[in-house]
Amino acid sequence: MMRSGLTELEAVLAVARLGSFRAAAASLEMSTSALSQAVAALEARIGTRLFHRTTRSVRLTAAGERFVGEVAPAVADIQGALERASEEAGTPSGALRINASAGAAHLAMWPYLVPFLRKYPDVHLDLVTDDRLIDIVREGFDAGIRTADTVPGDMVAVPFGPPIRFAVVGTPDYFARHGRPRTPADLMHHVCVRARMSAGHIYRWEFERRGETLAVETGGTLTLDEPRLMLEAALAGLGLAYVAEFQATEALAAGRLERVLEDWTPPFDRLCLYYPGRRHVPAPLRALVELIREVG
Known part of the structure; x- marks a missing residue:
């Protein structure tokens, strides 16, 4: 994963989002010890504890909640600017994390995901299958693939493929x-x-x-x-x-x-790739959306 120069801030935001140092480290492709050191270094520099840590849980302190609320939008803007600058230099690259049901992953793999990876070899696709309907934002995914009837209403949904029967x-x-x-x-x-x-x-x-x-x-x-x-x-x-x-x-x-x-047993809903509606969509995800719309 390309580091952005915002390692400490990214580490804090990932732990806040996922509620776990281990999960946050995995999402940032860092070791747990390196991520823990990054968080501790930031806390030492600002002189404030951002997390309550126990052997069973991690949660933000009151100061941590204020800090995350103020910093997260700025970090998102900086990450977007970095990604846009990177796009000008070449094709999409970096990690793309997608959560899907096993059946949805099967249907999406050959018509869409395999051609996508062949077209963009610098993208690392992390496809996680899970039949639970999860909060993709809270669990650190860029997008999900589910039937249209299960997509949360606040998500951008891109339908594809034939209706499921x-x-x-x-x-x-x-x-x-x-x-x-x-x-x-x-x-x-x-x-x-x-x-x-x-x-x-x-x-x-x-x-x-x-x-x-x-x-x-x-x-x-x-x-x-x-x-x-x-x-x-x-x-x-x-x-x-x-x-x-x-x-x-x-x-x-x-x-x-x-x-x-x-x-x-008539046909039901189509599958959808869905993702949060935000100001900047990561380049790998935008490229996948474009490919899906082309294939239909």
């Missing part, structure tokens, strides 16, 4: 033994692979047809929290699974799985 799938042998559901209500009489969401609750399968929407609480002997495992469970004949269509495409084409209730 889900599918209810099972093996031919399963349907031979148990029959085929004709309506979502029929699922109550079938063995289903249940999905546990990151928040801990069991997902209710969602359906829609001609304006009618349903959310069905399915039953089964297996509960999983990872979509690929759900697909593998369906392939093993353990029950019906509700998965993203793209995950089952190969198995459906090969006849290893069959689809039911297709008329109840």
Whole structure:
């Protein structure tokens, strides 16, 4: 990562944002000891303690809160000026941190992210997959990738790719033994692979047809929290699974799985790259936005 000459200030702002010396060090590509020394040096120079530190937590002092509130906008302006000056000298470079669900990362990788890295080899892309919907600003990410319906309203959203569609799938042998559901209500009489969401609750399968929407609480002997495992469970004949269509495409084409209730699973939202609306967007992120808009 290119250092800006603002190491001590960047260190304080990163710790304040992330609430952790270790996480802040990782975000700045520094060692934890080097970051701690930078913070301590600044505190010594201004003669004020900026953080309360315990073995379990780090939080700003009252003086630290005032300091961060006054310094953060100025540092952002300086970083923006440095990035703009750097852009004039060549192509985008530096780190770009993106948080995405595993499925979103899969869909974005080959059509968008691989061409982006080939076009801009000086950019280091740090793609973190997490099915939890997080605050990307608080956790130090430049952008996120999620379906449009989950993007926070205060973010700039750039839609891309086709609408996401889900599918209810099972093996031919399963349907031979148990029959085929004709309506979502029929699922109550079938063995289903249940999905546990990151928040801990069991997902209710969602359906829609001609304006009618349903959310069905399915039953089964297996509960999983990872979509690929759900697909593998369906392939093993353990029950019906509700998965993203793209995950089952190969198995459906090969006849290893069959689809039911297709008329109840219309396309839903598209994926979006989203990021905070701020005065200056980092050059690598702006380049990715431009590529996404070109590809569509």
